[in-house]
Amino acid sequence: MIALVLYVVPKTSQRRLYSFPLAWTSLILINLAVIIGGLCLMGGINNGGQEYREYIWPVMAIFAAGVVLTAYNLIRTIADRGVEEIYISNWYIMGGFLWTTVLMTIAYLPFYQQNGISETIIQGYYMHNAVGMWFTPIVLGLTYYFLPKLLNKPIYSYSLGVLAFWTQMVFYTMIGGHHFVFAPTPWWLQTVAIIFSVGMIVTLAAGTGNFLLTMKGSGRTIARSYSLPFILAGVIGYFLWSAQGTLEALRSLNQVWHFTNYTVAHSHLTMYGFVVFLIWGGIYGLMPRMTGREPSHLLAGVHFWFALLGYFIYTIALMVGGTLQGVSWIIEAPFIQSVRLMEPFWLWRAVGGTMMFLSHLIFAYNLWRMRPLHSKREMPAPQVGALA
Numbered sequence: 001m002i003a004l005v006l007y008v009v010p011k012t013s014q015r016r017l018y019s020f021p022l023a024w025t026s027l028i029l030i031n032l033a034v035i036i037g038g039l040c041l042m043g044g045i046n047n048g049g050q051e052y053r054e055y056i057w058p059v060m061a062i063f064a065a066g067v068v069l070t071a072y073n074l075i076r077t078i079a080d081r082g083v084e085e086i087y088i089s090n091w092y093i094m095g096g097f098l099w100t101t102v103l104m105t106i107a108y109l110p111f112y113q114q115n116g117i118s119e120t121i122i123q124g125y126y127m128h129n130a131v132g133m134w135f136t137p138i139v140l141g142l143t144y145y146f147l148p149k150l151l152n153k154p155i156y157s158y159s160l161g162v163l164a165f166w167t168q169m170v171f172y173t174m175i176g177g178h179h180f181v182f183a184p185t186p187w188w189l190q191t192v193a194i195i196f197s198v199g200m201i202v203t204l205a206a207g208t209g210n211f212l213l214t215m216k217g218s219g220r221t222i223a224r225s226y227s228l229p230f231i232l233a234g235v236i237g238y239f240l241w242s243a244q245g246t247l248e249a250l251r252s253l254n255q256v257w258h259f260t261n262y263t264v265a266h267s268h269l270t271m272y273g274f275v276v277f278l279i280w281g282g283i284y285g286l287m288p289r290m291t292g293r294e295p296s297h298l299l300a301g302v303h304f305w306f307a308l309l310g311y312f313i314y315t316i317a318l319m320v321g322g323t324l325q326g327v328s329w330i331i332e333a334p335f336i337q338s339v340r341l342m343e344p345f346w347l348w349r350a351v352g353g354t355m356m357f358l359s360h361l362i363f364a365y366n367l368w369r370m371r372p373l374h375s376k377r378e379m380p381a382p383q384v385g386a387l388a
Protein backbone atom coordinates (compact mmCIF):
# COMPACT_ATOMS: atom_id res chain seq x y z
CA MET A 1 0.00 0.00 0.00
CA ILE A 2 2.80 2.42 0.89
CA ALA A 3 4.66 1.45 -2.28
CA LEU A 4 1.61 2.37 -4.36
CA VAL A 5 1.34 5.66 -2.46
CA LEU A 6 4.96 6.47 -3.27
CA TYR A 7 4.12 5.96 -6.94
CA VAL A 8 0.76 7.75 -7.03
CA VAL A 9 1.66 10.92 -5.10
CA PRO A 10 4.54 11.98 -7.43
CA LYS A 11 2.43 11.10 -10.49
CA THR A 12 -0.56 13.17 -9.42
CA SER A 13 1.73 16.00 -8.27
CA GLN A 14 3.71 15.88 -11.55
CA ARG A 15 6.96 15.87 -9.61
CA ARG A 16 9.64 13.35 -8.68
CA LEU A 17 9.37 12.00 -5.14
CA TYR A 18 10.97 14.55 -2.79
CA SER A 19 13.58 12.12 -1.42
CA PHE A 20 14.40 8.54 -2.43
CA PRO A 21 16.82 8.00 0.52
CA LEU A 22 14.01 9.03 2.88
CA ALA A 23 11.70 6.47 1.26
CA TRP A 24 14.35 3.75 1.69
CA THR A 25 14.84 4.76 5.33
CA SER A 26 11.07 4.49 5.95
CA LEU A 27 11.00 1.08 4.29
CA ILE A 28 13.78 -0.15 6.58
CA LEU A 29 12.20 1.38 9.71
CA ILE A 30 8.73 -0.06 9.09
CA ASN A 31 10.08 -3.52 8.30
CA LEU A 32 12.42 -3.40 11.26
CA ALA A 33 9.45 -2.59 13.53
CA VAL A 34 7.49 -5.52 12.09
CA ILE A 35 10.40 -7.96 12.56
CA ILE A 36 11.33 -6.81 16.09
CA GLY A 37 7.63 -6.48 16.97
CA GLY A 38 6.93 -10.03 15.75
CA LEU A 39 9.84 -11.44 17.74
CA CYS A 40 8.71 -9.54 20.86
CA LEU A 41 5.14 -10.82 20.50
CA MET A 42 6.41 -14.39 20.22
CA GLY A 43 8.68 -13.82 23.22
CA GLY A 44 5.74 -12.59 25.30
CA ILE A 45 7.03 -8.99 25.43
CA ASN A 46 3.87 -7.08 24.58
CA ASN A 47 1.01 -4.90 25.80
CA GLY A 48 -1.23 -7.97 26.12
CA GLY A 49 -4.64 -6.37 26.56
CA GLN A 50 -4.31 -3.65 23.93
CA GLU A 51 -5.80 -5.05 20.74
CA TYR A 52 -3.83 -4.03 17.62
CA ARG A 53 -1.42 -2.00 19.77
CA GLU A 54 0.31 -4.97 21.31
CA TYR A 55 3.78 -3.70 20.25
CA ILE A 56 5.68 -2.21 23.18
CA TRP A 57 6.36 1.53 22.78
CA PRO A 58 10.03 1.36 21.59
CA VAL A 59 8.93 -0.89 18.70
CA MET A 60 5.97 1.34 17.91
CA ALA A 61 8.31 4.36 17.98
CA ILE A 62 10.35 2.78 15.14
CA PHE A 63 7.13 2.13 13.20
CA ALA A 64 5.90 5.68 13.85
CA ALA A 65 9.21 7.12 12.66
CA GLY A 66 8.75 5.23 9.37
CA VAL A 67 5.20 6.55 8.94
CA VAL A 68 6.14 10.14 9.86
CA LEU A 69 9.14 10.17 7.48
CA THR A 70 6.92 8.87 4.67
CA ALA A 71 4.33 11.54 5.47
CA TYR A 72 7.03 14.23 5.34
CA ASN A 73 8.32 12.87 2.03
CA LEU A 74 4.79 12.97 0.58
CA ILE A 75 3.96 16.43 1.94
CA ARG A 76 7.14 17.87 0.42
CA THR A 77 6.29 16.26 -2.92
CA ILE A 78 2.71 17.58 -2.87
CA ALA A 79 3.83 21.06 -1.71
CA ASP A 80 6.16 21.25 -4.70
CA ARG A 81 3.46 20.01 -7.14
CA GLY A 82 3.45 21.08 -10.76
CA VAL A 83 -0.35 21.46 -10.92
CA GLU A 84 -2.50 24.00 -9.13
CA GLU A 85 -5.03 21.71 -7.48
CA ILE A 86 -4.23 18.96 -5.01
CA TYR A 87 -5.69 15.89 -6.70
CA ILE A 88 -8.37 14.09 -4.63
CA SER A 89 -6.10 11.01 -4.19
CA ASN A 90 -3.67 13.15 -2.24
CA TRP A 91 -6.40 14.48 0.05
CA TYR A 92 -7.21 10.93 1.08
CA ILE A 93 -3.60 9.80 1.30
CA MET A 94 -2.51 12.79 3.38
CA GLY A 95 -5.64 12.41 5.52
CA GLY A 96 -4.63 8.80 6.23
CA PHE A 97 -1.00 9.58 7.07
CA LEU A 98 -1.72 12.63 9.22
CA TRP A 99 -4.57 11.03 11.13
CA THR A 100 -2.51 7.91 11.79
CA THR A 101 0.29 10.03 13.21
CA VAL A 102 -2.19 11.60 15.66
CA LEU A 103 -3.65 8.18 16.38
CA MET A 104 -0.30 6.57 17.22
CA THR A 105 0.40 9.44 19.61
CA ILE A 106 -2.94 9.08 21.38
CA ALA A 107 -2.55 5.32 21.52
CA TYR A 108 0.87 5.41 23.16
CA LEU A 109 1.42 8.62 25.15
CA PRO A 110 1.13 7.60 28.82
CA PHE A 111 -1.09 10.51 29.89
CA TYR A 112 -3.76 9.39 27.42
CA GLN A 113 -3.80 5.97 29.07
CA GLN A 114 -5.58 5.57 32.35
CA ASN A 115 -6.59 2.27 33.76
CA GLY A 116 -10.12 1.03 33.48
CA ILE A 117 -12.89 2.52 31.40
CA SER A 118 -10.99 5.42 29.85
CA GLU A 119 -8.36 3.02 28.56
CA THR A 120 -11.11 0.94 26.99
CA ILE A 121 -12.55 4.01 25.29
CA ILE A 122 -9.12 4.95 23.90
CA GLN A 123 -8.83 1.31 22.80
CA GLY A 124 -12.06 1.52 20.76
CA TYR A 125 -10.96 4.86 19.32
CA TYR A 126 -7.57 3.45 18.33
CA MET A 127 -8.86 0.14 16.98
CA HIS A 128 -11.48 1.58 14.71
CA ASN A 129 -9.40 4.44 13.45
CA ALA A 130 -6.54 2.08 12.65
CA VAL A 131 -8.80 0.46 10.04
CA GLY A 132 -10.87 3.55 9.28
CA MET A 133 -8.27 6.30 9.11
CA TRP A 134 -5.23 4.34 7.92
CA PHE A 135 -6.25 1.55 5.54
CA THR A 136 -9.56 2.99 4.35
CA PRO A 137 -8.61 6.52 3.20
CA ILE A 138 -5.29 5.39 1.74
CA VAL A 139 -6.75 2.63 -0.46
CA LEU A 140 -9.63 4.93 -1.46
CA GLY A 141 -7.10 7.62 -2.41
CA LEU A 142 -5.18 5.10 -4.49
CA THR A 143 -8.40 4.03 -6.22
CA TYR A 144 -9.08 7.66 -7.17
CA TYR A 145 -5.84 7.46 -9.14
CA PHE A 146 -5.78 4.03 -10.69
CA LEU A 147 -9.46 3.58 -11.54
CA PRO A 148 -9.65 6.56 -13.97
CA LYS A 149 -6.13 5.78 -15.17
CA LEU A 150 -6.94 2.18 -16.06
CA LEU A 151 -10.31 3.07 -17.60
CA ASN A 152 -8.73 6.01 -19.41
CA LYS A 153 -11.50 8.41 -18.43
CA PRO A 154 -11.93 11.01 -15.66
CA ILE A 155 -13.48 10.25 -12.30
CA TYR A 156 -17.28 10.69 -12.39
CA SER A 157 -17.49 13.49 -9.82
CA TYR A 158 -14.83 15.41 -7.95
CA SER A 159 -17.50 16.83 -5.61
CA LEU A 160 -18.75 13.39 -4.55
CA GLY A 161 -15.13 12.55 -3.70
CA VAL A 162 -14.85 15.65 -1.52
CA LEU A 163 -18.21 14.90 0.16
CA ALA A 164 -17.09 11.34 0.92
CA PHE A 165 -13.76 12.66 2.22
CA TRP A 166 -15.21 15.14 4.72
CA THR A 167 -18.01 12.86 5.93
CA GLN A 168 -15.35 10.18 6.44
CA MET A 169 -13.32 12.62 8.55
CA VAL A 170 -16.35 13.59 10.64
CA PHE A 171 -18.20 10.27 11.05
CA TYR A 172 -15.44 7.67 11.07
CA THR A 173 -13.43 9.35 13.80
CA MET A 174 -16.40 9.22 16.19
CA ILE A 175 -17.41 5.56 15.96
CA GLY A 176 -14.78 3.73 18.03
CA GLY A 177 -17.28 3.42 20.90
CA HIS A 178 -19.32 0.86 18.93
CA HIS A 179 -16.72 -1.81 19.75
CA PHE A 180 -17.91 -1.77 23.33
CA VAL A 181 -21.69 -1.67 23.03
CA PHE A 182 -23.26 -2.87 26.32
CA ALA A 183 -19.87 -2.49 28.02
CA PRO A 184 -19.69 -0.30 31.14
CA THR A 185 -18.69 2.71 29.03
CA PRO A 186 -21.06 5.74 29.06
CA TRP A 187 -24.34 4.88 27.38
CA TRP A 188 -24.44 8.25 25.54
CA LEU A 189 -20.95 7.59 24.10
CA GLN A 190 -22.15 4.28 22.70
CA THR A 191 -25.24 5.97 21.28
CA VAL A 192 -23.12 8.65 19.57
CA ALA A 193 -20.93 5.93 18.06
CA ILE A 194 -24.01 4.05 16.80
CA ILE A 195 -25.56 7.18 15.27
CA PHE A 196 -22.34 8.08 13.48
CA SER A 197 -22.01 4.44 12.32
CA VAL A 198 -25.37 4.92 10.59
CA GLY A 199 -24.12 8.27 9.23
CA MET A 200 -21.27 6.37 7.55
CA ILE A 201 -23.81 5.19 4.97
CA VAL A 202 -23.56 8.70 3.41
CA THR A 203 -19.79 8.31 3.05
CA LEU A 204 -20.12 4.80 1.66
CA ALA A 205 -22.80 5.77 -0.85
CA ALA A 206 -20.89 8.85 -2.05
CA GLY A 207 -17.58 6.98 -2.41
CA THR A 208 -18.91 3.77 -3.93
CA GLY A 209 -21.39 5.64 -6.15
CA ASN A 210 -18.56 7.76 -7.52
CA PHE A 211 -16.45 4.72 -8.40
CA LEU A 212 -19.34 2.71 -9.86
CA LEU A 213 -20.53 5.66 -11.97
CA THR A 214 -16.96 6.06 -13.24
CA MET A 215 -17.03 2.37 -14.26
CA LYS A 216 -20.49 2.69 -15.88
CA GLY A 217 -20.37 1.76 -19.56
CA SER A 218 -16.91 0.17 -19.22
CA GLY A 219 -18.11 -3.41 -18.62
CA ARG A 220 -16.17 -4.81 -21.57
CA THR A 221 -12.93 -3.09 -20.55
CA ILE A 222 -13.32 -4.47 -17.02
CA ALA A 223 -14.08 -7.97 -18.27
CA ARG A 224 -10.98 -7.96 -20.51
CA SER A 225 -8.68 -6.56 -17.82
CA TYR A 226 -6.85 -8.60 -15.16
CA SER A 227 -6.60 -5.67 -12.72
CA LEU A 228 -10.03 -4.00 -12.95
CA PRO A 229 -12.05 -7.02 -11.68
CA PHE A 230 -10.09 -6.78 -8.42
CA ILE A 231 -10.97 -3.09 -8.22
CA LEU A 232 -14.65 -3.71 -9.00
CA ALA A 233 -14.82 -6.42 -6.32
CA GLY A 234 -12.99 -4.14 -3.85
CA VAL A 235 -15.30 -1.19 -4.51
CA ILE A 236 -18.47 -3.28 -4.10
CA GLY A 237 -16.87 -4.85 -1.01
CA TYR A 238 -16.22 -1.39 0.43
CA PHE A 239 -19.93 -0.59 0.41
CA LEU A 240 -21.37 -3.97 1.37
CA TRP A 241 -19.00 -4.95 4.13
CA SER A 242 -18.74 -1.52 5.73
CA ALA A 243 -22.56 -1.33 5.69
CA GLN A 244 -22.48 -4.69 7.46
CA GLY A 245 -20.46 -2.88 10.17
CA THR A 246 -23.30 -0.35 10.50
CA LEU A 247 -25.69 -3.24 11.18
CA GLU A 248 -23.29 -4.72 13.72
CA ALA A 249 -23.23 -1.42 15.59
CA LEU A 250 -27.03 -1.49 16.19
CA ARG A 251 -27.77 -2.62 19.74
CA SER A 252 -30.31 -5.26 18.74
CA LEU A 253 -27.88 -7.00 16.36
CA ASN A 254 -24.73 -6.39 18.39
CA GLN A 255 -26.44 -8.33 21.18
CA VAL A 256 -26.43 -11.42 18.94
CA TRP A 257 -23.12 -11.00 17.12
CA HIS A 258 -20.69 -9.46 19.62
CA PHE A 259 -17.99 -11.90 20.87
CA THR A 260 -18.94 -14.41 18.14
CA ASN A 261 -17.15 -15.43 14.96
CA TYR A 262 -19.40 -13.03 13.07
CA THR A 263 -16.95 -10.23 13.96
CA VAL A 264 -14.09 -12.26 12.48
CA ALA A 265 -16.12 -12.56 9.25
CA HIS A 266 -16.62 -8.77 9.18
CA SER A 267 -12.88 -8.24 9.79
CA HIS A 268 -12.00 -10.31 6.74
CA LEU A 269 -14.82 -9.08 4.51
CA THR A 270 -13.51 -5.54 5.02
CA MET A 271 -9.75 -5.97 5.40
CA TYR A 272 -9.58 -8.64 2.72
CA GLY A 273 -12.61 -8.14 0.45
CA PHE A 274 -12.17 -4.37 0.35
CA VAL A 275 -8.62 -3.27 1.27
CA VAL A 276 -6.58 -6.20 -0.07
CA PHE A 277 -8.59 -6.51 -3.31
CA LEU A 278 -8.01 -2.82 -4.10
CA ILE A 279 -4.29 -3.17 -3.38
CA TRP A 280 -4.10 -6.19 -5.69
CA GLY A 281 -5.98 -4.28 -8.40
CA GLY A 282 -3.51 -1.41 -8.03
CA ILE A 283 -0.46 -3.67 -8.22
CA TYR A 284 -1.74 -5.55 -11.29
CA GLY A 285 -2.71 -2.23 -12.88
CA LEU A 286 0.45 -0.26 -12.21
CA MET A 287 3.34 -2.71 -12.09
CA PRO A 288 3.23 -3.69 -15.77
CA ARG A 289 3.32 0.06 -16.60
CA MET A 290 6.45 0.47 -14.49
CA THR A 291 8.34 -2.66 -15.50
CA GLY A 292 6.89 -3.36 -18.95
CA ARG A 293 6.29 -6.97 -17.85
CA GLU A 294 2.88 -8.59 -17.48
CA PRO A 295 1.66 -11.42 -15.24
CA SER A 296 0.17 -14.58 -16.68
CA HIS A 297 -3.41 -13.58 -17.58
CA LEU A 298 -4.71 -17.04 -16.79
CA LEU A 299 -3.02 -17.12 -13.39
CA ALA A 300 -4.23 -13.60 -12.54
CA GLY A 301 -7.75 -14.96 -13.19
CA VAL A 302 -7.09 -18.01 -11.01
CA HIS A 303 -5.77 -15.68 -8.28
CA PHE A 304 -8.95 -13.58 -8.50
CA TRP A 305 -11.40 -16.49 -8.33
CA PHE A 306 -9.54 -18.41 -5.62
CA ALA A 307 -9.30 -15.28 -3.46
CA LEU A 308 -12.94 -14.27 -4.09
CA LEU A 309 -14.51 -17.70 -3.60
CA GLY A 310 -12.08 -18.44 -0.75
CA TYR A 311 -13.04 -15.40 1.26
CA PHE A 312 -16.76 -15.93 0.52
CA ILE A 313 -16.60 -19.50 1.82
CA TYR A 314 -14.51 -18.40 4.83
CA THR A 315 -16.82 -15.54 5.80
CA ILE A 316 -20.23 -17.04 4.98
CA ALA A 317 -19.35 -20.02 7.20
CA LEU A 318 -18.36 -17.67 10.03
CA MET A 319 -21.42 -15.44 9.58
CA VAL A 320 -23.87 -18.36 9.73
CA GLY A 321 -21.92 -20.09 12.50
CA GLY A 322 -21.42 -16.82 14.41
CA THR A 323 -25.16 -16.07 14.35
CA LEU A 324 -25.96 -19.56 15.70
CA GLN A 325 -23.25 -19.10 18.33
CA GLY A 326 -24.85 -15.80 19.45
CA VAL A 327 -28.36 -17.29 19.56
CA SER A 328 -27.08 -20.28 21.54
CA TRP A 329 -25.62 -17.90 24.17
CA ILE A 330 -28.82 -15.84 24.30
CA ILE A 331 -30.97 -18.90 25.02
CA GLU A 332 -28.36 -19.81 27.66
CA ALA A 333 -27.59 -23.24 26.23
CA PRO A 334 -24.48 -24.90 27.74
CA PHE A 335 -21.36 -23.18 26.33
CA ILE A 336 -19.97 -26.44 24.95
CA GLN A 337 -23.00 -26.66 22.66
CA SER A 338 -21.93 -23.44 20.93
CA VAL A 339 -18.46 -24.92 20.43
CA ARG A 340 -19.84 -28.15 18.96
CA LEU A 341 -22.20 -26.37 16.59
CA MET A 342 -19.26 -24.43 15.14
CA GLU A 343 -17.44 -27.62 14.05
CA PRO A 344 -18.72 -27.78 10.42
CA PHE A 345 -18.37 -24.01 10.05
CA TRP A 346 -14.74 -24.10 11.15
CA LEU A 347 -14.17 -26.86 8.61
CA TRP A 348 -15.56 -24.59 5.87
CA ARG A 349 -13.46 -21.74 7.23
CA ALA A 350 -10.42 -23.98 6.72
CA VAL A 351 -11.50 -24.76 3.12
CA GLY A 352 -11.98 -21.06 2.32
CA GLY A 353 -8.77 -20.07 4.13
CA THR A 354 -6.79 -22.67 2.14
CA MET A 355 -8.15 -21.25 -1.13
CA MET A 356 -7.17 -17.73 0.00
CA PHE A 357 -3.69 -19.00 0.89
CA LEU A 358 -3.30 -20.73 -2.50
CA SER A 359 -4.35 -17.52 -4.25
CA HIS A 360 -1.54 -15.71 -2.41
CA LEU A 361 1.02 -18.19 -3.75
CA ILE A 362 -0.25 -17.53 -7.27
CA PHE A 363 -0.04 -13.78 -6.64
CA ALA A 364 3.57 -14.18 -5.45
CA TYR A 365 4.40 -15.97 -8.71
CA ASN A 366 2.65 -13.26 -10.77
CA LEU A 367 4.52 -10.57 -8.86
CA TRP A 368 7.75 -12.34 -9.73
CA ARG A 369 6.70 -12.35 -13.41
CA MET A 370 6.14 -8.56 -13.25
CA ARG A 371 9.51 -7.82 -11.58
CA PRO A 372 11.72 -5.14 -13.13
CA LEU A 373 14.52 -6.63 -15.17
CA HIS A 374 16.67 -3.50 -15.32
CA SER A 375 16.91 -1.78 -11.96
CA LYS A 376 17.78 1.58 -13.54
CA ARG A 377 14.80 1.65 -15.87
CA GLU A 378 13.34 5.17 -16.26
CA MET A 379 9.75 5.75 -15.08
CA PRO A 380 7.38 6.87 -17.84
CA ALA A 381 6.62 10.61 -17.88
CA PRO A 382 3.73 11.72 -15.63
CA GLN A 383 0.41 11.78 -17.52
CA VAL A 384 -2.02 12.97 -14.93
CA GLY A 385 -3.78 15.68 -16.91
CA ALA A 386 -6.62 13.40 -17.96
CA LEU A 387 -7.40 12.56 -14.37
CA ALA A 388 -7.87 15.92 -12.75
Ligand code: HEM
Pocket (backbone or CB within 6 Å): 051, 127, 131, 132, 135, 136, 175, 178, 179, 197, 198, 200, 201, 204, 241, 242, 243, 244, 245, 246, 247, 248, 249, 254, 257, 258, 259, 263, 266, 267, 268, 270, 271, 274, 275
Ligand atom coordinates in the same frame (compact mmCIF):
# COMPACT_ATOMS: atom_id res chain seq x y z
C1 HEM B 1 -19.32 1.98 7.95
C2 HEM B 1 -18.16 1.48 8.29
C3 HEM B 1 -18.01 0.46 9.39
C4 HEM B 1 -18.75 0.27 10.52
C5 HEM B 1 -19.94 1.07 10.99
C6 HEM B 1 -18.15 -0.84 11.22
C7 HEM B 1 -18.62 -1.36 12.42
C8 HEM B 1 -17.99 -2.31 13.18
C9 HEM B 1 -18.45 -2.79 14.46
C10 HEM B 1 -19.74 -2.36 15.14
C11 HEM B 1 -17.54 -3.68 14.92
C12 HEM B 1 -17.56 -4.40 16.27
C13 HEM B 1 -18.30 -5.67 16.21
C14 HEM B 1 -18.31 -6.30 17.59
O1 HEM B 1 -17.25 -6.50 18.20
O2 HEM B 1 -19.42 -6.61 18.04
C15 HEM B 1 -16.51 -3.78 13.92
C16 HEM B 1 -15.40 -4.58 14.03
C17 HEM B 1 -14.35 -4.56 13.13
N1 HEM B 1 -14.29 -3.85 11.95
FE1 HEM B 1 -15.70 -2.64 11.20
N2 HEM B 1 -17.06 -1.31 10.52
C18 HEM B 1 -16.94 -0.52 9.40
C19 HEM B 1 -15.98 -0.63 8.44
C20 HEM B 1 -14.83 -1.37 8.57
C21 HEM B 1 -13.73 -1.33 7.64
C22 HEM B 1 -13.68 -0.50 6.35
C23 HEM B 1 -12.78 -2.16 8.13
C24 HEM B 1 -11.43 -2.53 7.57
C25 HEM B 1 -10.76 -1.82 6.68
C26 HEM B 1 -13.28 -2.72 9.37
C27 HEM B 1 -12.61 -3.61 10.17
C28 HEM B 1 -13.07 -4.12 11.36
C29 HEM B 1 -12.32 -5.04 12.17
C30 HEM B 1 -10.92 -5.58 11.87
C31 HEM B 1 -13.13 -5.32 13.29
C32 HEM B 1 -12.78 -6.27 14.42
C33 HEM B 1 -12.21 -5.53 15.54
C34 HEM B 1 -11.89 -6.49 16.67
O3 HEM B 1 -10.86 -7.16 16.56
O4 HEM B 1 -12.66 -6.57 17.61
N3 HEM B 1 -14.53 -2.24 9.59
N4 HEM B 1 -16.80 -2.93 12.89
Ligand code: HEM
Pocket (backbone or CB within 6 Å): 261, 263, 264, 267, 268, 271, 272, 275, 276, 352, 353, 354, 356, 357
Ligand atom coordinates in the same frame (compact mmCIF):
# COMPACT_ATOMS: atom_id res chain seq x y z
C1 HEM C 1 -5.07 -16.90 3.91
C2 HEM C 1 -5.66 -15.82 4.37
C3 HEM C 1 -6.13 -15.66 5.78
C4 HEM C 1 -6.57 -16.59 6.66
C5 HEM C 1 -6.73 -18.09 6.44
C6 HEM C 1 -6.89 -15.91 7.89
C7 HEM C 1 -7.33 -16.52 9.05
C8 HEM C 1 -7.56 -15.90 10.25
C9 HEM C 1 -7.92 -16.55 11.48
C10 HEM C 1 -8.12 -18.05 11.64
C11 HEM C 1 -8.08 -15.59 12.43
C12 HEM C 1 -8.46 -15.80 13.90
C13 HEM C 1 -9.93 -15.76 14.03
C14 HEM C 1 -10.44 -16.05 15.41
O1 HEM C 1 -10.08 -15.32 16.39
O2 HEM C 1 -11.23 -17.01 15.57
C15 HEM C 1 -7.82 -14.32 11.82
C16 HEM C 1 -7.94 -13.08 12.43
C17 HEM C 1 -7.78 -11.87 11.79
N1 HEM C 1 -7.33 -11.68 10.51
FE1 HEM C 1 -7.03 -13.10 9.13
N2 HEM C 1 -6.66 -14.57 7.74
C18 HEM C 1 -6.18 -14.37 6.46
C19 HEM C 1 -5.81 -13.17 5.90
C20 HEM C 1 -5.97 -11.95 6.50
C21 HEM C 1 -5.62 -10.70 5.88
C22 HEM C 1 -4.96 -10.56 4.52
C23 HEM C 1 -5.95 -9.73 6.77
C24 HEM C 1 -5.83 -8.23 6.68
C25 HEM C 1 -5.49 -7.57 5.61
C26 HEM C 1 -6.51 -10.37 7.95
C27 HEM C 1 -6.97 -9.72 9.06
C28 HEM C 1 -7.36 -10.34 10.23
C29 HEM C 1 -7.85 -9.62 11.39
C30 HEM C 1 -8.05 -8.09 11.50
C31 HEM C 1 -8.11 -10.58 12.38
C32 HEM C 1 -8.68 -10.32 13.78
C33 HEM C 1 -10.15 -10.48 13.65
C34 HEM C 1 -10.96 -10.23 14.90
O3 HEM C 1 -10.43 -10.33 16.02
O4 HEM C 1 -12.17 -9.95 14.75
N3 HEM C 1 -6.49 -11.72 7.74
N4 HEM C 1 -7.49 -14.53 10.49
